[in-house]
Amino acid sequence: xxxxxxxxxxxxxxxxxxxxxxxxxxxxxxxxxxxxxxxxxxxxxxxxxxxxxxxxxxxxxxxxxxxxxxxxxxxxxxxxxxxxxxxxxxxxxxxxxxxxxxxxxxxxxxxxxxxxxxxxxxxxxxxxxxxxxxxxxxxxxxxxxxxxxxxxxxxxxxxxxxxxxxxxxxxxxxxxxxxxxxxxxxxxxxxxxxxxxxxxxxxxxxxxxxxxxxxxxxxxxxxxxxxxxxxxxxxxxxxxxxxxxxxxxxxxxxxxxxxxxxxxxxxxxxxxxxxxxxxxxxxxxxxxxxxxxxxxxxxxxxxxxxxxxxxxxxxxxxxx
Numbered sequence: 001x002x003x004x005x006x007x008x009x010x011x012x013x014x015x016x017x018x019x020x021x022x023x024x025x026x027x028x029x030x031x032x033x034x035x036x037x038x039x040x041x042x043x044x045x046x047x048x049x050x051x052x053x054x055x056x057x058x059x060x061x062x063x064x065x066x067x068x069x070x071x072x073x074x075x076x077x078x079x080x081x082x083x084x085x086x087x088x089x090x091x092x093x094x095x096x097x098x099x100x101x102x103x104x105x106x107x108x109x110x111x112x113x114x115x116x117x118x119x120x121x122x123x124x125x126x127x128x129x130x131x132x133x134x135x136x137x138x139x140x141x142x143x144x145x146x147x148x149x150x151x152x153x154x155x156x157x158x159x160x161x162x163x164x165x166x167x168x169x170x171x172x173x174x175x176x177x178x179x180x181x182x183x184x185x186x187x188x189x190x191x192x193x194x195x196x197x198x199x200x201x202x203x204x205x206x207x208x209x210x211x212x213x214x215x216x217x218x219x220x221x222x223x224x225x226x227x228x229x230x231x232x233x234x235x236x237x238x239x240x241x242x243x244x245x246x247x248x249x250x251x252x253x254x255x256x257x258x259x260x261x262x263x264x265x266x267x268x269x270x271x272x273x274x275x276x277x278x279x280x281x282x283x284x285x286x287x288x289x290x291x292x293x294x295x296x297x298x299x300x301x302x303x304x305x306x307x308x309x310x311x312x313x314x315x316x317x318x319x320x
Contacts, residue, residue, distance in 0.1 A: 004031070004295045007038030007051035009065055011058040015280075016270040020055075023288040033295045043068045049077045052295040055246070055287070057267040059083060074309065078294040080245045081266040082303045089242065090151050091264050092181050101241060103234050104259045106184035106252075107142050110151060114175045135165050138182060144168075145185040150178045154265055156209065161185060186259050188252035192223055194235035195268065195279065196247045197286040199302075202239075203279060204231035207250065219276045230258055238263050243303040245290060 006024050010017050017037065024035035038054060049072040056079055059065035069083040092110040099105060112129055120126065139146065148171050149159040158178065162168040172180065193207035204223040208216050223231060235249040238260060248268040251258040272280035293299040304310055 003052065004028070004033045005051050006033060006035040006053045006055065006291045006295055008035065008055045009038050009040075009058050009069075011061060011267075013057070013269075013271055015272045016283075019272075019280075019284055020270075020287065023284045024291060027288050028292045028295065031292065031296050033292050035291075040065065040068050043071060045071065047075075049075050051077055053078045053080065053291045055080045055291060056083065056086075060086070060267065073304075073307075074313075078301050078304075080291065080294075081247070082243055082301070084307065085243050085303065086266050089264055089266075090179075091149075091262070092151050094238075094242070094260075094263055095181075095183075097241060098238065098260050098263075101237055103238060104257050106147075106186055106259055106261070108181055108183045109138050109142060111138075111172065111180045111182060113177060113179055114172055115177050117177070135168065139165055139168065142182050142184045147183045147185050148172060148175075148180055149183070150175075151181050152179070152264070154262070186252040186254055186261070188254050188259075190227070190253035192227065192231050192251045192253060192258070193217070194231055194249045194251070195275070195283060196235055196239045196244065196249060197283065198245050198290040199236065199240045199243075201286045202232045202235050203282055204228055204235070205275075205279060209250075214274055217274060217276055217279070219278070226256075227253065227258075234258055234260065235263075243306070245301070246287065 008017055008021060021035045021037070024033065028034065038051060054069060054072065054077055056065070056069055059069055066083055066087060069079050073079050073083065092108060095105045095108040112133065145161050145163040146168070147159060147161055148168060150157070158175070160171040162171055168182070191207050191209060192204050195203040195205065206218040206221045206223055208218055231251060234251070238249055239247050244266055246266060246268065247263065248265040249263040250261045252261045269275065270280070270283050275283070294301060
């Protein structure tokens with residue numbers, strides 16, 4: 001493995017990659033750490049990886065990258081975020097986890113798919129599936145209005161606020177092959193989005209998801225006092241439990257209750273025109289510090305020992 005090299009995998013974002021690479025190269029030079037855009041083009045199964053650390057912001061959309069990342073983790077590369085967990089994580093599971101952690105979440109129901117691939121035969125393959133769906137029972141739990149959205153994915157895509165069973169069924173009928181969840185609608189008084197780096201650095205920002213994309217971060221109205229403390233505590237608890245070193249956690253605030261609305265954001269928006277320059281600089285500083293500490297070995301990723309195969313490979317019998 002090339003010593004202390006950091007690689008970055010990106011999608012269509014423009015303002016983050018260059019400054020991030022520059023920051024890592026500047027701050028890591030004294031410790032021999034360098035950074036570059038990773039270039040991948042067909043990965044042999046036992047090839048020694050080029051990078052000590054890879055920062056992944058696109059493998060959820062490019063399956064080849066995800067396959068590469070899981071292999072190089074096995075070979076010793078630190079990947080932010082852990083590709084094994086990211087691939088397994090879903091919003092419905094996160095809601096269950098949040099409740100177990102005593103973090104408030106909207107009442108949530110995961111729904112059967114509307115459609116299936118042609119190989120799924122309704123008569124034989126779905127014999128365990130209740131049909132028709134008991135929509136009355138479901139909305140009795142979530143209440144109306146409610147929010148219909150995909151169990152995975154982000155960017156507020158395919159999210160619909162429904163105010164009747166008829167409206168719900170119309171939106172559900174358009175969901176295709178996606179697995180959807182239905183959530184209680186929280187008529188929030190305030191809204192906070194926390195940028196989370198390394199599970200310990202948490203930056204709560206007031207946020208308005210109803211505003212145009214570039215105006216959603218309300219920098220002129222900082223999060224303060226009890227709301228600031230509660231946001232940091234609860235967001236930190238969630239990302240620590242999920243094992244994400246790069247994430248955003250959103251809270252809809254109603255009265256004195258913070259409802260965790262969306263915390264499956266392992267490749268969060270880091271463009272400076274949306275999060276604004278002061279927060280952009282904070283991200284560059286915290287994320288560069290994190291990858292440098294991983295590249296030098298000063299810090300070991302806490303999730304690595306969670307993998308059964310990693311424990312096996314480190315055992316003396318495996319090395320004999």
